[in-house]
Amino acid sequence: MIDSKLSYVVSKLQVISNVLSTKRYRKIAIISGLGLGVIYYFLTMAMLPTHFDVAIELAPSYIATSIGLTVVISSLGGINFAMVAFRMKRMKMMNS
Numbered sequence: 001m002i003d004s005k006l007s008y009v010v011s012k013l014q015v016i017s018n019v020l021s022t023k024r025y026r027k028i029a030i031i032s033g034l035g036l037g038v039i040y041y042f043l044t045m046a047m048l049p050t051h052f053d054v055a056i057e058l059a060p061s062y063i064a065t066s067i068g069l070t071v072v073i074s075s076l077g078g079i080n081f082a083m084v085a086f087r088m089k090r091m092k093m094m095n096s
Helices: 002-020 023-046 048-054 056-095
Strands: none
Touching (some): 002 023, 023 056
């Protein structure tokens, strides 16, 4: 049972790797990831002054966590956009 789940995860990671090795989808992932990262960063940092009033001693960990989450979320979002674009193109090819 565990082997089947592991092989499923490995196959999904191979599909993602194959899609992102294509230049077009790599560009989509990078551009959308950067866009999401910038938007997410400014949205979270806009709330920073209100958090300083509450707990000034937690500010360094808040900033580090915010930047770390921004990188992770924007990377996953960019990969998701690339996979959606790949799926849409594939559906379009199948329908025509």
